[in-house]
Amino acid sequence: MKNTIRLLALLSLLFMGCDDNEYEPPFELSDVGFYTSTGTADQILVNLNDYVSFSDLSQGAVTHSWTIEKSDAFLQGPIDRTDTLLERHIIEPRTNVSYDKTVHVLFQTSGTKKVRLRNTFNEMVTFRGNRGDVDYDMPAVKQGDVYVIDTTFLVKVYPKLVPVIKVRKEGQIVDHESKDTIYIEAGSSLEFIDLSTIGEPTGRTWTITEALAPGEVVAENPVVGSSNDSVANIAFNRLGSFRAHMNLSRTGQNIPGDYVSYTMSAPIKVTPSSQPFELSGEIIELEDETIQVPFNGEFAVFGGQEEFFTVTVNGEIFEIASVTVNANDATKLDIKLVEPIYRPDVITVSYAGGSIESTDTREAQPFSDVPVVMSTVNLVPxxxxxxxxxxxxxxxxxxxxxxxxxxxxxxxxxxxxxxxxxxxxxxxxxxxxxxxxxxxxxxxxxxxxxxxxxxxxxxxxxxxxxxxxxxxxxxxxxxxxxxxxxxxxxxxxxxxxxxxxxxxxxxxxxxxxxxxxxxxxxxxxxxxxxxxxxxxx
The missing domain is CATH 2.60.120.260 (Galactose-binding domain-like)
Incomplete structure (x- = not known):
């Protein structure tokens, strides 16, 4: 007779606790079916040194076998999903053929692997499946006196992530793998380049942290710079010693996740800059009417400097309420006025030179009548x-x-x-x-x-x-x-x-x-x- 099957994608937990060979059909019939612990995708995706469970639901088969590649191994179940010592479950002596109904396959090398299920029957059977929401039939092929269903599961095994980076200073490559210190002036930047490909990473995060002396306590927020870009230019505005780290990751729907952290061997030492401490970009108005002034280095803490600044609004000098260092970015000054300002206003800022310094002891350079770019909240995405x-x-x-x-x-x-x-x-x-x-x-x-x-x-x-x-x-x-x-x-x-x-x-x-x-x-x-x-x- 011609029978149909249903392809089931059940959680591996449902069958891993059972004896692999305890199933017996309640009556004689011929039917073919199987499921895996990962579902019904065309290609199974798994991390290196992880395993997948395969179960044969066929009934009335004359012969039945699973075949794997010699680089992989069968595991003895049941296996707890939290178990990280999978090699202790390898069935010895090793073989690449199993006749069990349910097998657990450990993938110990990366690449595209094949797991083959071969069943023979005395009568015609048809496997009916679904891939990508499309139904399909796979009838048995008659070979001699039996009917054969021969199925191969493709398994893509992702290797471990391997970080590969390059670091440039002023366009020149520096040796980040040595322990020699990389010296850089305050206000300058290093270029960090992610060249990682092994393991198919999908993202990375660069972080710069303070390098601690022996016995020194970690700061509440030790990160002084960060970026998610594959090519990241990170400025160093603070004096001191620092370490660069890259966290490499692989994430995505149905993709087995992975994560690895890499720390540069070479420490980074920031020295006082030989450049003047000066305005480094446009002065802008924020949405909350704060006037923000950018400099090419971090400001040391100061107070009482309002008298050295002049802000004109439509040609008239406005009273300044405060001049402070921005709480989130110490390279910027925040100026607040006593009176409100409006988008059509024409505003300029001047600094006559007071006692404001950078963290590397450079004096802030004066500037005159620099226009303010007014805030415009564009409603168009x-x-x-x-x-x-x-x-x-x-x-x-x-x-x-x-x-x-x-x-x-x-x-x-x-x-x-x-x-x-x-x-x-x-x-x-x-x-x-x-x-x-x-x-x-x-x-x-x-x-x-x-x-x-x-x-x-x-x-x-x-x-x-x-x-x-x-x-x-x-x-x-x-x-x-x-x-x-x-x-x-x-x-x-x-x-x-x-x-x-x-x-x-x-x-x-x-x-x-x-x-x-x-x-x-x-x-x-x-x-x-x-x-x-x-x-x-």
Whole structure:
């Protein structure tokens, strides 16, 4: 008779506590089936020196056998899942064939392994399984007087993770495996490069910790620098001795996890910098109206220095409430004013030179009338606004006739922009972007919608009737139009005020040709923004 089977993916705990050979069918029939402790995947994934349990559920078989590779071993069950000394369960003398119903296979070398189950029957049987939600049948093959079901399980055995790193100082490779000290000036950085491939790692974390002297107590938070990048530039702003560590990991759905920690042999010694202690970037306003001033080193603790700073707002000197070192990043000063500030304000900061020093005893250098970059909380998600994910957030609209793509040919900021191209005779070029969470607008508030646009030189038919439009869906009543009477070959900014309580779930952007459809042009878009409008009372 022709029988069917059901492939079961049961937890190994359910069968590991049983005697491997105690099963006996209640009556005579022929049927074929099996399960493993890992489920029904096409390929079983396991760590090196771990095991998988296989159980044959077939009934009425004439012969039955499991065959493994000689580098692997059968284990004697039952086995506790918390047991880490698996080698003591190896069945001796070793063999690569077993006739037990349930086997536990220990994988002692990495690579793709095969576990073979071979059953023979006196009558026709069919295995019915499911892979990737697709059902399939595997009928027995007649060989001589018997019917054979021959199944091979593929097992991918991951090797242990092996950290491999490279370290550069000022572009030159340094020997991180020696015990010779790596010297670096305060404010400089080292480049840490993860070259690990063995074990297929999926991530890493670099950490820099203070190197402790004998008998010294570990600080509450000894980490002074960290990064998750495969190529990490980590600055050393504090004097002292440090150690560099890398924690290498493999994680992911259905992937056997692994983790290994590596500490560089070479210690790192930070010495006083020969460079001036000075402003190192833009002065910015944070969302809470803090003015933040970055320097190229860490500040030593100070107090009472407010009189040496001057902050002007729209040309008027404002009273300073406090000047302090940022609690989370000692390379930054936080300035708070007594009076509130607003986004349209024009603010400058000056420092006349007081008694502020870096932790390596350098005096902070004065500066004058440096403008403040004001805080703008962009409601448009970064992937849609700046396009720096390089794909996916913007796609073609269903009725698009032109060309839509991400491009690195032009960018207002970063590397990418959105490129729309329309040729003569085409009805449009249309792109759209969906918001994962709709933007909610508050009643009574005004918002400024803006983007940047670059028209490629050589456009044809771009008269007043050809235009580009940005729609805020689902508010079809609002259309942000621009004709192409703009400078060509340079980025231009375009903005409009907006008041509505309709949630925004989608951008829709398009180029429409002139009336004769002779328009042929390429336009790049970047830096989409929606911010709440602020006005000084």
């Amino acid at each position: 970064e992937a849609i606004s700046g396009l720096e994910n390089g794909s996916g957030s913007w796609t073609t609209y269903w009725s698009n006739a032109g060309s839509v793509s991400y491009s690195t040919e032009q960018a207002a900021t970063g590397q990418y922009s959105l490129k729309l191209q329309i040729e003569a005779g085409q009805d449009n070029a249309e792109a759209t972007a969906f918001f994962e969470d709709p933007i909610l607008f508050e009643e009574g508030k005004t918002y400024i919608i803006s983007y940047k646009m670059y028209i490629e030189p050589g456009a044809v038919g771009s008269d007043g009737s050809a235009h580009t439009g940005l729609f805020l869906l689902q508010n079809w009543g609002f259309q942000f139009w621009n004709n192409f009477a703009h400078p060509v070959g340079e980025w231009t900014s375009h903005s409009v005020e907006y008041e509505s309580t309709t949630p925004l779930s989608q951008f829709y952007l398009r180029i429409m040709p002139n009336d004769d459809k002779t328009t042929s042009m390429t336009v790049y878009y970047d830096d989409f923004s929606i911010i709440e409008k602020e006005e000084r009372p």
